[in-house]
Amino acid sequence: MLRSDSPKAHLTALFQHAASQFALAEHISIELERPKQASHGDFACNIAMQLAKALKRNPREVAQLILASLPVSDLVEKTEIAGPGFINIFLKPVAWQNVALQTLQAGEEYGRSGLGQGKKVQIEFVSANPTGPLHVGHGRGAAFGASLANVLAHAGYQVHREYYVNDAGRQMDILALSTWLRYLSLGNQFVPFPANAYQGDYVSAMADSIFALHGDRYMRPAAEVIADVADATSDPEGHLDGLIANAKRLLGADYAYVHGHALEEQLGDGRNDLTEFGVIFDTWFSERTLHESGMIDKAVKQLQQHDHIYEQNGALWFRSTAFGDEKDRVVLRENGIYTYFAADIAYHLNKFERGFDRVIDVWGADHHGYISRVKGALTAAGADADRLTVALVQFAVLYRNGVKASMSTRSGQYVTLRDLRAEVGNDAARFFYVLRKSDQHLDFDLDLAKSQSNDNPVYYIQYAHARICSVLSAWGGSEKDLIDVDIARLDQPQELALLRRIAEFTDTVDAAARDLAPHSIAYYLKDLAAELHGVYATCQFLVDDEALKLARLSLIAATRLVLRTGLALLGVSAPEKMTREEVQPSPENAQAATSLTNDESRV
RNA sequence: GCCCCCGUAGCUCAGUGGAUAGAGCAUCCCCCUCCUAAGGGGAGGGUCACACGUUCGAUUCGUGUCGGGGGCACCA
Numbered sequence: 001m002l003r004s005d006s007p008k009a010h011l012t013a014l015f016q017h018a019a020s021q022f023a024l025a026e027h028i029s030i031e032l033e034r035p036k037q038a039s040h041g042d043f044a045c046n047i048a049m050q051l052a053k054a055l056k057r058n059p060r061e062v063a064q065l066i067l068a069s070l071p072v073s074d075l076v077e078k079t080e081i082a083g084p085g086f087i088n089i090f091l092k093p094v095a096w097q098n099v100a101l102q103t104l105q106a107g108e109e110y111g112r113s114g115l116g117q118g119k120k121v122q123i124e125f126v127s128a129n130p131t132g133p134l135h136v137g138h139g140r141g142a143a144f145g146a147s148l149a150n151v152l153a154h155a156g157y158q159v160h161r162e163y164y165v166n167d168a169g170r171q172m173d174i175l176a177l178s179t180w181l182r183y184l185s186l187g188n189q190f191v192p193f194p195a196n197a198y199q200g201d202y203v204s205a206m207a208d209s210i211f212a213l214h215g216d217r218y219m220r221p222a223a224e225v226i227a228d229v230a231d232a233t234s235d236p237e238g239h240l241d242g243l244i245a246n247a248k249r250l251l252g253a254d255y256a257y258v259h260g261h262a263l264e265e266q267l268g269d270g271r272n273d274l275t276e277f278g279v280i281f282d283t284w285f286s287e288r289t290l291h292e293s294g295m296i297d298k299a300v301k302q303l304q305q306h307d308h309i310y311e312q313n314g315a316l317w318f319r320s321t322a323f324g325d326e327k328d329r330v331v332l333r334e335n336g337i338y339t340y341f342a343a344d345i346a347y348h349l350n351k352f353e354r355g356f357d358r359v360i361d362v363w364g365a366d367h368h369g370y371i372s373r374v375k376g377a378l379t380a381a382g383a384d385a386d387r388l389t390v391a392l393v394q395f396a397v398l399y400r401n402g403v404k405a406s407m408s409t410r411s412g413q414y415v416t417l418r419d420l421r422a423e424v425g426n427d428a429a430r431f432f433y434v435l436r437k438s439d440q441h442l443d444f445d446l447d448l449a450k451s452q453s454n455d456n457p458v459y460y461i462q463y464a465h466a467r468i469c470s471v472l473s474a475w476g477g478s479e480k481d482l483i484d485v486d487i488a489r490l491d492q493p494q495e496l497a498l499l500r501r502i503a504e505f506t507d508t509v510d511a512a513a514r515d516l517a518p519h520s521i522a523y524y525l526k527d528l529a530a531e532l533h534g535v536y537a538t539c540q541f542l543v544d545d546e547a548l549k550l551a552r553l554s555l556i557a558a559t560r561l562v563l564r565t566g567l568a569l570l571g572v573s574a575p576e577k578m579t580r581e582e583v584q585p586s587p588e589n590a591q592a593a594t595s596l597t598n599d600e601s602r603v
Numbered sequence: 604g605c606c607c608c609c610g611u612a613g614c615u616c617a618g619u620g621g622a623u624a625g626a627g628c629a630u631c632c633c634c635c636u637c638c639u640a641a642g643g644g645g646a647g648g649g650u651c652a653c654a655c656g657u658u659c660g661a662u663u664c665g666u667g668u669c670g671g672g673g674g675c676a677c678c679a
Contacts, residue, residue: 366607372606470638538643
């Protein structure tokens with residue numbers, strides 16, 4: 001007779017029943033928390049204190065009334081009223097022991113919560129300009145977004161992952177120009193390479209490949225390329241724009257090829273990078289299609305119909321100040337080209353049209369000022385802006401040799417996500433990225449990540465998983481035989497602590513989904529692994545007592561399931577074996593260690 | 604000037620409207636004849652930046668101050 005509800009859900013129902021005698025209780029949610037101190041029981045309920053004021057009675061007195069009408073349960077050992085009016089509940093061991101069997105029965109479904117109720121949610125993340133390799137800042141957005149998407153899916157949402165491709169606009173033109181200038185130099189047409197163009201080696205590589213494929217088909221005289229272009233020192237941006245205009249004129253229809261080649265190369269590179277990082281998208285949505293399909297025209301017309309657009313200085317402005325923005329914003333420039341903002345309005349209206357109940361954008365914290373603008377435009381267009389949630393992810397600041405490293409894509413001086421993955425591994429990178437709250441700045445110390453990768457908490461968790469695999473493998477039996485065992489043999493404090501932790505998983509997933517906080521999964525897994533290691537250190541699993549052995553194996557099999565499920569949510573692998581690479585101290589390290597010792601001995 | 608994030612142990616950071624605020628690293632001390640010691644146990648270490656409010660109760664919520672970081676384009 002295995003119950004299907006968790007101990008907490010069971011108790012919540014009991015308290016709901018007990019509280020229903022008070023009319024006011026309908027507005028109060030039953031909160032059961034796990035006390036920090038074991039002497040306060042398995043759960044503590046503060047409902048008496050919540051009700052006390054409205055009832056104008058002493059909280060301890062209210063607690064008495066609640067307890068008097070609390071239905072009898074075979075899981076409850078005893079209850080007590082403590083402190084200012086807490087009701088502490090002590091459960092019988094069987095309440096927790098059942099958790100192991102419940103977990104094994106649920107299998108991969110364990111931890112699912114009803115939060116999402118099958119609602120469709122779209123999550124858009126990364127969406128980096130395809131103008132160069134992804135860097136460590138994009139990595140954080142990728143790891144956060146992918147983990148959050150997994151968490152939402154496990155919490156019962158139907159999740160759609162999308163990448164918005166900024167394939168229109170000036171930045172892409174600058175990349176195309178940069179590539180073309182490098183290409184021209186291959187035919188000895190030397191145009192001074194602008195300092196504010198894309199400097200990275202990947203640009204030259206693309207030029208090489210175009211030259212290899214098509215020879216001098218796109219070659220033009222350098223003198224014509226720089227003709228009538230603004231001075232590079234006094235007007236660097238105007239200089240770039242002049243070069244772009246000349247490139248478009250001189251190349252004619254061929255410009256689209258150079259532009260398209262650069263786009264495809266960079267987008268493909270980013271896609272491969274992300275795929276290797278375990279970050280997969282359902283849709284890659286092209287900004288250009290918004291322009292070409294007339295969706296932006298439509299969106300702006302929609303705003304015009306609601307009288308939120310006016311003309312000034314030859315441009316069209318959206319009156320965003322009417323929606324809480326600090327100033328009005330241009331949607332159609334004087335030159336007749338829509339702004340990025342205009343495209344984004346159309347894009348978000350399109351998201352809503354596609355029938356998502358909820359839309360989540362993962363943006364870098366530098367975009368925070370942009371939120372009110374987009375939401376304002378959605379409201380202005382008659383859409384429900386509350387269906388859009390923007391999750392801001394603070395910067396990942398990179399440190400190398402203790403110094404903040406430059407992160408500029410144009411200057412080409414940055415560490416790529418690919419480099420980072422190669423150095424610390426995908427698992428450590430994914431885990432490290434989500435180990436901080438998203439609204440916390442992340443100091444990513446490369447040297448530390450590299451030199452101490454063996455101390456990374458991800459290994460601690462993976463090791464717990466590997467240990468279980470090792471034991472179950474040595475046992476050699478089938479996991480199915482562990483679903484129906486005499487679980488009452490689990491009575492050690494460490495075993496019960498582990499069971500309690502396993503029981504928390506569903507609430508953890510639920511809270512992580514609700515708060516858009518995948519980091520709490522990472523912290524939960526650390527705690528879970530710690531409990532497992534504790535049991536491992538105190539209990540022998542493969543003992544002669546057959547019933548005890550099966551009970552303990554059942555416990556660790558359930559633990560393995562939760563570890564696996566949780567790690568999968570974070571995109572981290574769950575290895576069955578951990579093999580340590582014996583690192584021999586290099587001569588420099590040995591020297592450094594020696595000199596450090598000498599320094600200390602001088603004190 | 605306006606807006607956003609942060610301020611918790613020596614360091615990096617979790618956490619909570621509740622009853623004695625936690626982890627990892629670092630420091631110190633223990634534990635492998637035994638399923639991987641990438642492990643376990645223990646010790647020390649705190650004015651939860653500061654002030655005032657709200658509350659039965661504030662480290663948590665609000666306001667202000669101070670400190671750190673970031674953002675305020677007819678760029679994307």
